[in-house]
Amino acid sequence: MAGSDASRALAARVLEACEARGLMLASAESCTGGMVAAALTDIPGASSVVERGFVTYSNAAKVECLGVPMALIESHGAVSEPVARAMATGALAHSRADLAVSVTGIAGPGGGSAEKPEGLVHFACARRGGATAHARIEFGAIGRDRVRQASVQQALEMLLAMAEG
Numbered sequence: 001m002a003g004s005d006a007s008r009a010l011a012a013r014v015l016e017a018c019e020a021r022g023l024m025l026a027s028a029e030s031c032t033g034g035m036v037a038a039a040l041t042d043i044p045g046a047s048s049v050v051e052r053g054f055v056t057y058s059n060a061a062k063v064e065c066l067g068v069p070m071a072l073i074e075s076h077g078a079v080s081e082p083v084a085r086a087m088a089t090g091a092l093a094h095s096r097a098d099l100a101v102s103v104t105g106i107a108g109p110g111g112g113s114a115e116k117p118e119g120l121v122h123f124a125c126a127r128r129g130g131a132t133a134h135a136r137i138e139f140g141a142i143g144r145d146r147v148r149q150a151s152v153q154q155a156l157e158m159l160l161a162m163a164e165g
Contacts, residue, residue, distance in 0.1 A: 004149065010156040011039045015049045017163040018099070024051040025159065026097035028066055028087040030078065030104040031121060032148050033057060036155045051097040056087065066090030077116065079104050081134050084122035092128050099162050101125045101155045107147040117141070121151050125158040133158060 018025055027036040037053030040046050054065050059078055062068040068086040076082045087102035105121030112118035119139040126132040137154060139147045 004153075007039050007149070007153050007156060008042060010153065010160065012043050014156055014159045014163060015040065015043055015046055017160055018049040019045075021163060023049070023098040023163055024096060025049055026051050026091040026095040026100040027053040027155070028091040028100060028102040029053065029055050030057055030062070030087075030102075031107045032103045032151050032155070035148055035152045036101060036103060039152050039156065052095050054091055054094070062087060062090075065094065067093060079106055079116050079120060079122060081122055081124075081136060084124040085126070085132050085134060088124035088126035088132055092126050098128050099125065099159060101159050101162075103151050103155050105147065105151060107144045107151075108141055109144060112141075119147050121147065121154070123151070123154055123158055125155075125162045127162055133162065 034055045040050050056062045056065050059073050063070050066087050067090045072082050084102050084104050088100045091100035102124045106112045106118050108118035118141045121137050123135045139150050
């Protein structure tokens with residue numbers, strides 16, 4: 001199983017909400033490395049809702065797979081609101097999904113700075129033809145596994161809110 005009982009239950013709720021509304025999902029993940037897609041596809045029947053997942057760990061992958069402008073990464077950094085938003089909208093542009101969530105952050109250990117500390121994660125959730133929501137969360141230096149698990153939970157919560165909204 002790709003996570004806690006809480007994330008499994010939340011993933012099931014996301015899938016139910018999307019299936020009820022005929023929505024397909026995509027994920028664009030950096031620091032979670034596919035864990036959001038794994039949490040969703042852990043649930044039987046996910047294929048009726050999950051369209052695809054992008055693991056874009058490197059900056060080059062963000063550019064090549066999602067169409068994130070390199071200038072955006074260079075000016076704001078990969079861990080930023082503009083890049084998270086571009087990842088989510090890029091996932092929609094490069095898929096048949098109706099909703100897309102993105103995750104980009106510094107899971108640690110290390111890699112942080114005063115401006116962008118370890119445990120900082122940016123999320124975006126986009127709806128085709130609609131709004132893109134953003135969240136910036138500083139989980140703190142709680143350890144790589146805990147940052148990644150908390151990030152999966154946050155991404156699923158954003159998908160559920162967007163699907164139901």
